[in-house]
Amino acid sequence: MEKRAFRWLYVYIVLAVLLLSAPYWLWWLKPETKLELLIVDDTVPDRSYREHQGLVWLLRAQKYVHRNGEAYDAARDYVGFVPKGGGAYEVRPFPNTMDRYDAVYVADTYGVYEEEFVRQRTDGARSAKVHGGLDGIRLGVYVADGERSFSFPALEGNVLPARQFYTYTWPTWETPRYHERLKPSYEAMKAAFSGADIAKQQGNE
Numbered sequence: 001m002e003k004r005a006f007r008w009l010y011v012y013i014v015l016a017v018l019l020l021s022a023p024y025w026l027w028w029l030k031p032e033t034k035l036e037l038l039i040v041d042d043t044v045p046d047r048s049y050r051e052h053q054g055l056v057w058l059l060r061a062q063k064y065v066h067r068n069g070e071a072y073d074a075a076r077d078y079v080g081f082v083p084k085g086g087g088a089y090e091v092r093p094f095p096n097t098m099d100r101y102d103a104v105y106v107a108d109t110y111g112v113y114e115e116e117f118v119r120q121r122t123d124g125a126r127s128a129k130v131h132g133g134l135d136g137i138r139l140g141v142y143v144a145d146g147e148r149s150f151s152f153p154a155l156e157g158n159v160l161p162a163r164q165f166y167t168y169t170w171p172t173w174e175t176p177r178y179h180e181r182l183k184p185s186y187e188a189m190k191a192a193f194s195g196a197d198i199a200k201q202q203g204n205e
Helices: 002-020 022-029 053-061 184-194 198-204
Strands: 037-041 079-085 088-092 103-108 129-131 137-139 141-145 148-152 166-168
Touching: 002 022, 037 053, 088 129
Parallel strands: 037 079, 037 103
Antiparallel strands: 079 088, 137 166, 141 148
């Protein structure tokens, strides 16, 4: 009787271990998915890669990998501003062709500023821009309907010539304009309270 009880105890222990470790071994059993994703991030003032780190974590958690089987890496797998330490940096350019990519993910194009990059300040102080970020959007059109196709600008071979694209820009809105307009009651309240000795009245109460 005691042996049977101990056997059931072992079974319960094994089941409990399997249940608690299920997220781990289920992840290992999950098949990998091949995805060639181009990540664009022009706002990388430090090596925390905060603008696309969450995306890379999600890709790894869902077992999305490159076509060669390599897992995604936040420091390696993106184009844009790359901090090197000691005030040094480089800018990884866009690839010459996009044929190998399944999708493009634009994490951030705000740019990098001296206060964040050089002085490591994150209080939002304005400063000169180290790297320009996105200054406009180039627009082109390609329409395919069966064997017929149309593009603007015209294709050069099988490529839309980016230099002929229309570039759409917008007026800056980073520094808002405002005007102070006081209501008529402001002057009336100011006159009413200007002669009142609030401190004295509070002291007599």
